[in-house]
Amino acid sequence: MQIEILGCSGGIGGVHRTTALRVDDDILLDCGTGVGDLDEAALARIRHVFLxxxxxxxxxxxxLLVDTLFSRLQDDPLIVHAVPGCLDILRSDIFNWRIWPDFLSLPNPDRPVMRFEPMEPGMRLDLDGRRIEMLPVRHTVPAAGYRIEHQGAAFAYxxxxxxxxxxxxxxxxxDRLDMLVVECAFSDDEADxxxxxxxxxxxxxxxDLEKLVHRPSIGVTHLKPGEEAKVMQELGRCMPDRELRRLSSGDVFRL
Ligand SMILES: [Zn+2]
Ligand SMILES: [Zn+2]
Known part of the structure; x- marks a missing residue:
């Protein structure tokens, strides 16, 4: 299994891209601005988006991805997986004919170019031997993380x-976790x-990492532009014995 970081910043500008990870060449974890760097052939290979x-x-x-691939997706729709609350928000607030067309009913409601597949934490899906489990997390809106296992190796986001x-x-x-990509958006000055x-x-x-029994390598994501060095220094001071790495767009990991 290959994990490629397409975007891992809290913002944009210069080299910064917002969150998107590519698993092999057909799965995206999140669909932030990093996806825009893929060429058209690479975009066309994406079959599943886990938000x-x-x-x-x-x-x-x-x-923009669905619009760009519109003609190619007519025979084989893009599948978007997320918790039901997330999919409801996308439907009502983005794919609503005002912000963007409702691609869930185009070119016709029976054969749309995009399909939503609701998932709940704890649910697992097998995609060509990659076992994807939704993880419970806590954020301000309906949210989830993911754990992917392939041939014994395990990755979580x-x-x-x-x-x-x-x-x-x-x-x-x-019983195993080899790599964890976890966010750390703020410095300790902004703990509140x-x-x-x-x-x-x-x-x-x-x-929270004290609660984890595994010792994975840890990739830190979602750093605020300009604060990266400060947050990484603070993390290093809090956890001198952890294997921590600041992620960058273009990083590729093979598990
Ligand atoms: Zn975010
Ligand atoms: Zn958020």
């Missing part, structure tokens, strides 16, 4: 998340804002 939640930085490229017990319990229920906006800061993340 963590409906915030703009995670879905910005989804409406938190999406946007703040302090909770459920995510860590769900990961501990398995992190908590209120449903994000981690280094102190909150270090406390």
């Amino acid at each position: 963590s939640h409906p915030h703009m930085d995670h879905v910005a490229c989804l409406p 938190s999406g946007d998340c703040t302090s909770n017990d459920e995510l860590w319990a769900a990961l501990n229920a398995h 804002l992190a908590r209120r906006s449903g994000h981690y800061c280094p102190g909150l993340l270090a406390a």
Whole structure:
């Protein structure tokens, strides 16, 4: 299994792209602005999008992706997986004929170019041997993370998340975790804002990682532009014995 970081920033500008990860060449975890760097052939190979939640930085490229691939998707629709609350928001607030056409009913409602597949935390899906499980997380809107297992190797992605017990319990229920991509949007100076906006800061993340029985390599994502070095320094101070890495667009991991 290959995991490619297309975008992992909290913002845009210069090299910054918002959240999107590509698993092999056919699955996206979130659909932020990093997706816009893929060429048309690579876009056409994407069959499934697993969304963590409906915030703009995670879905910005989804409406444009479906539009770009419209003619190719008529025989084989793009499948979007997310919690029901997230899909409801996309339907009412984006694919509503005002912000963007309703691609769930185009070119006709019986054979749309995009299909929504609701998923609940704990549900698992098998896609060509890659076992994808939705994980419970805590954010300000309906949200989820994902764990993907392939040939014994396991990867997990938190999406946007703040302090909770459920995510860590769900990961501990398995006997292996090789790599974790987890957000840390704020520095400890903004711990109160992190908590209120449903994000981690280094102190909150270090406390939660104590709940995890596994020792995965950890990729840190969703850093605020300009704050990256500060947040990484704080993380290093909180967790000197953890294998922590600041992710960048273009990073590729093979598990
Ligand atoms: Zn969010
Ligand atoms: Zn976000």
